[in-house]
Amino acid sequence: MTDLITLHPEARAQLFTDARTANTFTDEPVSDEQLRAIFELAKYPPTAANTQPLRVLYIRDGEPRERLLTHLNEGNRAKTASAPVVAVLAADTDFHEFIPRVFPIRAQMRDALAGDVQARERMARFNATLQIGYWLLAVRAAGLAAGPMGGFDADGLDKEFFADNGWRSVLVVNIGKPGPDAWFPRLPRLDYDDVVRHA
Amino acid sequence: MTDLITLHPEARAQLFTDARTANTFTDEPVSDEQLRAIFELAKYPPTAANTQPLRVLYIRDGEPRERLLTHLNEGNRAKTASAPVVAVLAADTDFHEFIPRVFPIRAQMRDALAGDVQARERMARFNATLQIGYWLLAVRAAGLAAGPMGGFDADGLDKEFFADNGWRSVLVVNIGKPGPDAWFPRLPRLDYDDVVRHA
Numbered sequence: 001m002t003d004l005i006t007l008h009p010e011a012r013a014q015l016f017t018d019a020r021t022a023n024t025f026t027d028e029p030v031s032d033e034q035l036r037a038i039f040e041l042a043k044y045p046p047t048a049a050n051t052q053p054l055r056v057l058y059i060r061d062g063e064p065r066e067r068l069l070t071h072l073n074e075g076n077r078a079k080t081a082s083a084p085v086v087a088v089l090a091a092d093t094d095f096h097e098f099i100p101r102v103f104p105i106r107a108q109m110r111d112a113l114a115g116d117v118q119a120r121e122r123m124a125r126f127n128a129t130l131q132i133g134y135w136l137l138a139v140r141a142a143g144l145a146a147g148p149m150g151g152f153d154a155d156g157l158d159k160e161f162f163a164d165n166g167w168r169s170v171l172v173v174n175i176g177k178p179g180p181d182a183w184f185p186r187l188p189r190l191d192y193d194d195v196v197r198h199a
Numbered sequence: 200m201t202d203l204i205t206l207h208p209e210a211r212a213q214l215f216t217d218a219r220t221a222n223t224f225t226d227e228p229v230s231d232e233q234l235r236a237i238f239e240l241a242k243y244p245p246t247a248a249n250t251q252p253l254r255v256l257y258i259r260d261g262e263p264r265e266r267l268l269t270h271l272n273e274g275n276r277a278k279t280a281s282a283p284v285v286a287v288l289a290a291d292t293d294f295h296e297f298i299p300r301v302f303p304i305r306a307q308m309r310d311a312l313a314g315d316v317q318a319r320e321r322m323a324r325f326n327a328t329l330q331i332g333y334w335l336l337a338v339r340a341a342g343l344a345a346g347p348m349g350g351f352d353a354d355g356l357d358k359e360f361f362a363d364n365g366w367r368s369v370l371v372v373n374i375g376k377p378g379p380d381a382w383f384p385r386l387p388r389l390d391y392d393d394v395v396r397h398a
Binding site: 004005006007008010011012014015016017019021031032033034035036037039040041042043044045046048050052054055056057058059060064098101102103125126129130131132133134136137138140141142143148150161187188189190192194195196197198199 | 203204205206207209210211213214215216218220230231232233234235236238239240241242243244245247249251253254255256257258259263297300301302324325328329330331332333335336337339340341342347349360386387388389391393394395396397398
């Protein structure tokens with residue numbers, strides 16, 4: 001089966017088959033240049049009408065990290081305190097402001113969406129979540145491990161960090177080099193016949 | 200910047216920087232083995248509580264393809280008629296039935312979710328959309344081009360194909376080898392400073 005995948009074998013392992021969600025991290029820092037390189041990959045795969053609503057808040061050590069921790073579920077705090085950098089991934093409900101620049105062939109979409117905040121929120125969350133899929137693999141492409149977490153108080157976190165804009169937090173992700181005992185045993189995946197049908 | 204990405208350079212191009220959304224396809228068939236190989240990559244990256252709610256209906260030529268086309272926006276019909284295979288990507292709102300198998304450490308989640316269809320729909324759509332991000336890159340990893348489309352009547356499509364289960368259609372994707380004039384010019388991506396903040 002593997003010869004049907006034309007992707008380089010090392011890449012297959014790095015992004016898909018060998019990569020794991022890390023639960024501990026070393027002290028090795030993650031540089032601003034690495035964070036920029038991740039963006040320069042993750043920005044390319046497609047979104048609806050090229051809207052690109054994913055936004056990223058990176059939090060390093062210090063007082064902002066302390067404020068972040070208060071909004072996480074108890075069980076997520078220790079590992080998040082120890083990660084070299086933490087990303088709050090958000091959907092920008094004001095993404096329509098960029099439409100004339102990113103989708104000039106239908107620039108009028110901006111005005112059509114300006115009065116429909118529910119449609120914007122739905123589009124922003126869907127397309128930002130697609131982009132999070134791309135972005136998590138881009139973190140792995142930079143030789144780093146990601147630890148995504150859904151266990152947090154999204155409203156509290158939005159008030160804390162996004163009171164001045166239309167960003168809505170979707171996922172919190174620890175990033176770094178995996179530390180000691182970083183992995184739980186791999187959980188079972190569904191089988192092809194559980195997931196796929198043919199018509 | 201490129202040396203910060205440890206991913207093999209060919210893989211970087213194949214999945215991220217050179218890959219494009221195809222709008223035409225050649226007649227070259229896509230085999231069942233290729234579809235299975237795509238699944239065998241896309242199944243690995245993470246979902247919340249390992250729930251894996253993404254489901255895939257593959258539609259080849261013939262009467263099911265005709266039925267699919269009636270639910271697509273006019274502008275998506277010709278290219279979808281010409282693709283060797285079309286995937287309807289769906290979120291399974293009955294994903295909780297698999298929890299004792301895929302997340303045995305909290306098997307009781309199945310019963311907690313059994314009475315809360317709204318929570319299930321929210322979790323199913325979010326995690327299936329994350330998985331669609333992984334899956335689109337896995338299609339590229341098989342040397343194929345994907346053409347994702349959000350322009351379709353989701354309720355009509357669900358009644359047509361998913362009346363007997365809890366699947367809810369999320370995205371329709373044409374798959375094949377790119378044909379003549381397959382690409383529109385690449386649309387602009389947002390800049391790092393539009394997307395990223397540091398706290």
